[in-house]
Amino acid sequence: xxxxxxxxxxxxxxxxxxxxxxxxxxxxxxxxxxxxxxxxxxxxxxxxxxxxxxxxxxxxxxxxxxxxxxxxxxxxxxxxxxxxxxxxxxxxxxxxxxxxxxxxxxxxxxxxxxxxxxxxxxxxxxxxxxxxxxxxxxxxxxxxxxxxxxxxxxxxxxxxxxxxxxxxxxxxxxxxxxxxxxxxxxxxxxxxxxxxxxxxxxxxxxxxxxxxxxxxxxxxxxxxxxxxxxxxxxxxxxxxxxxxxxxxxxxxxxxxxxxxxxxxxxxxxxxxxxxxxxxxxxxxxxxxxxxxxxxxxxxxxxxxxxxxxxxxxxxxxxxxxxxxxxxxxxxxxxxxxxxxxxxxxxxxxxxxxxxxxxxxxxxxxxxxxxxxxxxxxxxxxxxxxxxxxxxxxxxxxxxxxxxxxxxxxxxxxxxxxxxxxxxxxxxxxxxxxxxxxxxxxxxxxxxxxxxxxxx
Amino acid sequence: xxxxxxxxxxxxxxxxxxxxxxxxxxxxxxxxxxxxxxxxxxxxxxxxxxxxxxxxxxxxxxxxxxxxxxxxxxxxxxxxxxxxxxxxxxxxxxxxxxxxxxxxxxxxxxxxxxxxxxxxxxxxxxxxxxxxxxxxxxxxxxxxxxxxxxxxxxxxxxxxxxxxxxxxxxxxxxxxxxxxxxxxxxxxxxxxxxxxxxxxxxxxxxxxxxxxxxxxxxxxxxxxxxxxxxxxxxxxxxxxxxxxxxxxxxxxxxxxxxxxxxxxxxxxxxxxxxxxxxxxxxxxxxxxxxxxxxxxxxxxxxxxxxxxxxxxxxxxxxxxxxxxxxxxxxxxxxxxxxxxxxxxxxxxxxxxxxxxxxxxxxxxxxxxxxxxxxxxxxxxxxxxxxxxxxxxxxxxxxxxxxxxxxxxxxxxxxxxxxxxxxxxxxxxxxxxxxxxxxxxxxxxxxxxxxxxxxx
Numbered sequence: 067x068x069x070x071x072x073x074x075x076x077x078x079x080x081x082x083x084x085x086x087x088x089x090x091x092x093x094x095x096x097x098x099x100x101x102x103x104x105x106x107x108x109x110x111x112x113x114x115x116x117x118x119x120x121x122x123x124x125x126x127x128x129x130x131x132x133x134x135x136x137x138x139x140x141x142x143x144x145x146x147x148x149x150x151x152x153x154x155x156x157x158x159x160x161x162x163x164x165x166x167x168x169x170x171x172x173x174x175x176x177x178x179x180x181x182x183x184x185x186x187x188x189x190x191x192x193x194x195x196x197x198x199x200x201x202x203x204x205x206x207x208x209x210x211x212x213x214x215x216x217x218x219x220x221x222x223x224x225x226x227x228x229x230x231x232x233x234x235x236x237x238x239x240x241x242x243x244x245x246x247x248x249x250x251x252x253x254x255x256x257x258x259x260x261x262x263x264x265x266x267x268x269x270x271x272x273x274x275x276x277x278x279x280x281x282x283x284x285x286x287x288x289x290x291x292x293x294x295x296x297x298x299x300x301x302x303x304x305x306x307x308x309x310x311x312x313x314x315x316x317x318x319x320x321x322x323x324x325x326x327x328x329x330x331x332x333x334x335x336x337x338x339x340x341x342x343x344x345x346x347x348x349x350x351x352x353x354x355x356x357x358x359x360x361x362x363x364x365x366x367x368x369x370x371x372x373x374x375x376x377x378x379x380x381x382x383x384x385x386x387x388x389x390x391x392x393x394x395x396x397x398x399x400x401x402x403x404x405x406x407x408x409x410x411x412x413x414x415x416x417x418x419x420x421x422x423x424x425x426x427x428x429x430x431x432x433x434x435x436x437x438x439x440x441x442x443x444x445x446x447x448x449x450x451x452x453x454x455x456x457x458x459x460x461x462x463x464x465x466x467x468x469x470x471x472x473x474x475x476x477x478x479x480x481x482x483x484x485x486x487x488x489x490x491x492x493x494x495x496x497x498x499x500x501x502x503x504x505x506x507x508x509x510x511x512x513x514x515x516x517x518x519x520x521x
Numbered sequence: 522x523x524x525x526x527x528x529x530x531x532x533x534x535x536x537x538x539x540x541x542x543x544x545x546x547x548x549x550x551x552x553x554x555x556x557x558x559x560x561x562x563x564x565x566x567x568x569x570x571x572x573x574x575x576x577x578x579x580x581x582x583x584x585x586x587x588x589x590x591x592x593x594x595x596x597x598x599x600x601x602x603x604x605x606x607x608x609x610x611x612x613x614x615x616x617x618x619x620x621x622x623x624x625x626x627x628x629x630x631x632x633x634x635x636x637x638x639x640x641x642x643x644x645x646x647x648x649x650x651x652x653x654x655x656x657x658x659x660x661x662x663x664x665x666x667x668x669x670x671x672x673x674x675x676x677x678x679x680x681x682x683x684x685x686x687x688x689x690x691x692x693x694x695x696x697x698x699x700x701x702x703x704x705x706x707x708x709x710x711x712x713x714x715x716x717x718x719x720x721x722x723x724x725x726x727x728x729x730x731x732x733x734x735x736x737x738x739x740x741x742x743x744x745x746x747x748x749x750x751x752x753x754x755x756x757x758x759x760x761x762x763x764x765x766x767x768x769x770x771x772x773x774x775x776x777x778x779x780x781x782x783x784x785x786x787x788x789x790x791x792x793x794x795x796x797x798x799x800x801x802x803x804x805x806x807x808x809x810x811x812x813x814x815x816x817x818x819x820x821x822x823x824x825x826x827x828x829x830x831x832x833x834x835x836x837x838x839x840x841x842x843x844x845x846x847x848x849x850x851x852x853x854x855x856x857x858x859x860x861x862x863x864x865x866x867x868x869x870x871x872x873x874x875x876x877x878x879x880x881x882x883x884x885x886x887x888x889x890x891x892x893x894x895x896x897x898x899x900x901x902x903x904x905x906x907x908x909x910x911x912x913x914x915x916x917x918x919x920x921x922x923x924x925x926x927x928x929x930x931x932x933x934x935x936x937x938x939x940x941x942x943x944x945x946x947x948x949x950x951x952x953x954x955x956x957x958x959x960x961x962x963x964x965x966x967x968x969x970x971x972x973x974x975x976x
Contacts, residue, residue: 089718091738125738212703219704226681226700226742244699245681248667249674263544282767283546283580285760287681287742304759305740311763312737315770316854322777323850323948324843332855333868340872341879344847348922351843352884356891358835363901369828376824376831380813380956383835387842388779388806388949392799395778399771400787413788417795424796429807436811446818467803493778493948494843501835 078104082111090119094126102131110136118147121156124309127334130159133168142171149223150179151196151306157184182299191277192270194310195291195300198223203233204240208259209252215244227288229265229298230256237296241265243287267292270299274310277302279404282311317489322395324351324494351494357502358383365509372520374448375512378433378459379505385429386466386504387497390474393418394496397478401488411479418475419468426467430460451519458515462508469507470500533559537566545574549581553789557586565591573602576611579764582789585614588623597626604678605634606651606761612639637754646732647725649765650746650755653678658688659695663714664707670699682743684720684753685711692751696720698742722747725754729765732757734859772944777850779806779949806949812957813838820964827975829903830967833888833914834960840884841921841959842952845929848873849951852933856943866934873930874923881922885915906974913970917963924962925955 085093085108093112097105097120109117109132121129121144133141133156145153145168153172157165157180169177179197186192200222202211215225228247230240240260250259267290268277281289281304291300317327326343328335335343362369369376397414400406406414437456440446448455474496478488513521531539540548540563548567552560552575564572564587576584576599588596588611600608600623608627612620612635624632634652641647655677657666670680683702685695695715705714722745723732736744736759746755772782781798783790790798817824824831852869855861861869892911895901903910929951933943968976 087718089739091740216704219700225703244703245674248680248699248703249671263542282760282763284544285546285763287759304742304763305737308737308740308759308763308766311766311770312858315766315773316858318770318774319777319850319854320847322774323846323848325847325850328851331858331860332851333861333865333872337872337875340876344844344876345880345883348840348843348847348880348884349887352836352840352887355836355839358839359832359891362832362835366828366832369831373821373825373828376834377814377817377821379831379834380817380838380960381807381810383838384810384813384842384949384952384956385803385807387839387952388803389799391778391947391949392775392780392803393778395774395780396783396787399774403767403771403786405786406788410788417788417792420792421795421799425800425803428800429803432804432807436814492846494839494846497839497842497952501839505835 078107079111082108086112086116090116090123091125093120094123097132098125098127102128102135106132106135110140114143114147118144122148122152124152124155127330129156134160134164138167138171141168145171146173146176149196149198150176150183151194151300154180154183154193158188186270189274190270191268191272191274191291191302192300194274194277194306195270195302196223196306197300199227199229199288199290199298199301200225201229201231201298202256204230204255204257205233206256207252208247208250208254208256211242211247211256212252215247223301224288224303227286227290227301228256229290229301230260231298235296238265238267238290238292238298241290265290267298268302269293275314275402278307278311278314281307318398321490322398322492324348324492347492347494351498354498355501358505361502361505361509365505368509368512368521372455372512372516374455374520375458375508379508381433382459382462382466382508383501383504384497385463386470386500387493388470389422389425389467390470390477390496390500391493393471393474394477394491394493397475398488398491401478401482408479408482411476414475414479415472418471422468422471423464425471426464429467430463433463434460449520451516454515454519458508458512461515462511465507465511466500466504469503470496473499473503533562534566537563541567541571545571545578546580548575549578552587553580553582557583557590561587561590565595569598569602573599577603577607579607579610582785584611589615589619593622593626596623600626601628601631604651604653605631605638606649606755609635609638609648613643641725644729645725646723646727646729646746646757647755649729649732649761650725650757651678651761652755654682654684654743654745654753654756655680656684656686656753657711659685659710659712660688661711662707663702663705663709663711666697666702666711667707670702678756679743679758682741682745682756683711684745684756685715686753690751693720693722693745693747693753696745720745722753723757724748730769730857733762733766733769736762773853776945777853777947779803779947802947802949806953809953810956813960816957816960816964820960823964823967823976827910827967827971829910829975830913830963834963836888837914837917837921837963838956838959839952840918841925841955842948843925844877844880844922845925845932845951845955846948848926848929849932849946849948852930853943853946856933856937863934863937866931869930869934870927873926877923877926878919880926881919884922885918888918889915904975906971909970909974913963913967916970917966920962920966921955921959924958925951928954928958 085096219225226244228242229238232239242260246259266280270291288301288303290298293299320327325347328343434456441448441452477491481490482488540551674680681699683697684693687694697715701714725746732744743756743758745753748754775782780802783798889911896903896907932946936946937943
C-alpha cells in the first residue's frame, strides 16, 4: 500500500538482463508499463525463445506497436515461432502496408494458417482457435501415437487431447485424452483407449461463448473445431477460453454500467476514445430521459396545486430503477448460463409480479411510516391532507416497484428475442425505461387518491 | 425457439436407462429439472461409476437433498468414490445429524481429507482444492515416474502436473508438466526434465480469486496448495477455477445490480429467499434516498417560487447516476484485474475530472438546446427568464456529471480501502450516492444564476 515507486530510468539492456529469468507473463507486465520503443529494445535483449514466448502472450498490450518498431527480419523470425492464432490477433492491429510486408515474410505454413484464421469474425470460435494440434490416424497403436507426440511436442499448443482421424476420409472420429494413452497398453490400438462417445466439437463460425460453455460444462482441456465435412481445422484450448471469459466479464460489467465496452485497460485508453465510449450511451439515455421533463410538463397543473408531491419524485423514481436493475441483473445471468430459455419468459413474469408487489409493499410501508413520523413529530408539515399524501406515495411505490421488477426482468428476454446479447441491458437503461412510466404511475395514483382534496 | 416441451411423466428407471449413455454434465442437467426424489431414483438406476461421476459435478443443484434420500450404505459407497473437495462441498449443505452419520460411514482416508478441507472458509483456496494429486520424490527417473502415473491415474483428479518433492523433507521443489515427462528420456532424472524455476503455489487460506488470477495469468492446468512448511496439501485445477469464475461473475453482476448474490439459480430459489436477498439492499437504498425528500423540503421555498425547476429534476438526477454507474463499472474491473492499484486513486481522479467535465458539457449543451427549441417553437413556455433557466440546467449538468464520474470512480477504491471487495459497489448504490448531492448542486446553481429574477 505504501510501496514507493521510484521511476529510475534504466537502460533497456540492463532491464532485459534483469527480466530474462522471469516468467513470460511477468515480463509482459513489465513491458506493459513501458513505452513501445523501450519495450521493443528490451525484447531484443531477451533470448529468441524468451522473446517469442513473451510475444505469444495475449496480455501484451502493445504487441502491434512493438512489432512495427522492431527490425523486419527479426520480426519475421519471431512471428514464425509464435502460435498462428496469436499472429492473427496481432496482424489485426497492424496497419497497411506494414501488414502485407510482414505477411510476405512469413514461411508458407504460418502464412496459410494466418490467412485462414483472419477470415473469421472477431466474436467467432475461428478467431480464437489455433492450428497447432495433434492428430493421428485410427490405425495407429498407443506406442506409435506416443512416439509421434514425443516428436511434435514442442510445436503443439497442447498434447493433452489427441484427435483420431478416419484414415480414409481424414474426418474426426475420436478425441483421446493423453491420460488414457499413458494408462493404455503400448500394443493396443489407439481406438481401444478412446472414449466410446463421439467427440464434442464446434464449427469455426460458432460464437466464442458457445466454445466457453462447452469447455466449462464438460471440463475439457481442448475442443476441436471442425469444418462442414468433419475435418479438424483447429482447437480451442482452456487457457484461450479463460482469457476470453475474463474479457467477456469486463465487457459485460462495463455494458451493465451503461457504456460501450473499452477495447483496452482503463489507464491505457486515449482520452477521446474514453469520451466516445461513454458519451454515446449517456446521450441516448439523456435523450430518452427527456421524456420525464415532458411528462412533468404534462402534469404541471397538478404540480402547482400539490407541490408536496414533488418532494417524493426522486425517491419514487429511484425505487423503480433499483428494483428494475435487480431484476435485469438476475435475468442477464440466468439467460447467459442457460438456466432459463427464451420461452420461459412467462414463468419469470409470474415470479416477478408477486416479488414486485411484496417488495413495493415493504418500501411503501416504510414511506408511509416516514411521512407519518415526520408529520406527527412536527419535523415537516405535509399539509392537512397528509394521510392522503402518504397513501399516494405508498400506493405509487407498490405500482412502480412492481412495474420496475417486471420491466427489468423482461428487458433481457426482449433483447435476446430481437437477436441482441441480453447483457447489452444496463442498469441505467432499465432505470430510464422505468422513470417515465414511474412518473405517470405516480401522478395517476395521485389523481385518484387526491381528487377533491388537493387536486 | 418453437420447441415444444411435453411434460410426459416417465418412470425413473426408464429415464435412467435413457440417460445412461449421456455425458455426466448432460445427466446433471436432466436431474436438475426433476424433484430430488425422482433424481435420486434415476441415480440408483445408473451404473455405480456413472452415478459417482454425476454426483461429482458441482453443477448438480440438489446433491445434498438427493444424498439424504438415498439408502445410507449406497451413499457411503458413492461418497468414497467421489473427489474429496466435492464431498466437502456437499457435506456443507447436509443438516445434522445426517452429516455426522454419513461422515462415520466414510473410509478413513476420505474422512480425513474431508475433515481437513471443511476447516477452510468458503471463499478460500482450501475449500476449492482437492487432495487427489500426483507426487514423486526427486530421486526418481522419468520412466519410474511414468510407471507410477500409470498405476495411480484412475484415482487422481489430474496427472498433467506432477509435483516433485524433496526426498528428505517432503517439501515441494518442482512442478513438472506431463508433456515434459513424455518428451524426456526414460533414464533421465525427473529433475532433468523439470523447469528451472521454483513452482508457483498458494496457501490454503489465500482467496479463490488469487488462485484464479495465478491459473489464468500463467496458463496453468493445476496449482499446488502448500502449507507453512512447504508440503503439498492439495491442488486447484483449471476446471474448478472456471466453475469458480462463472459463479463469481454471476455474483458480481447480481451485486452490481444492487442485491445480494443468490445462492441458487433463479428458478430454483424459494420465493421468500428471493425477497430477502432483494429487500435488504432495496430498503437500505430507499432509506438513503429519503435524504432527497429532506433536501427537497429544504429547498421548498425555491421550489414554490420557481416551479419550472422541478421539471428537470428527474433528468438531472438520472444523468448523475448514469455517469457514476459508468465510472464505477470501469473501476470495479480495472481493480479486479490488477490493472490499477489502490495507490493509483489520484491518477484515476485526475482522469475522471476532465472526462466528467466534457461529458457534462455535452449533456448540458443538449439540455440548453432542448429548452431553447421548445421555447422558440412554442411547445412549452418556461417563462420570461427561460434563458436563465436553460443556463441553470446546463451548468448544473456539468457539475452533476463531473461529481457523478468522480464519486463513481472513487467508490470502488474506498470499498477496497476499508477491506471490501470493490465489486460490492453497485449501480443503484452510486446513483443513490449521487442523487442527494445532485439535488444540492442543482439548487445551489439555481440560487446563483436565478437570484434576483426567479429566486
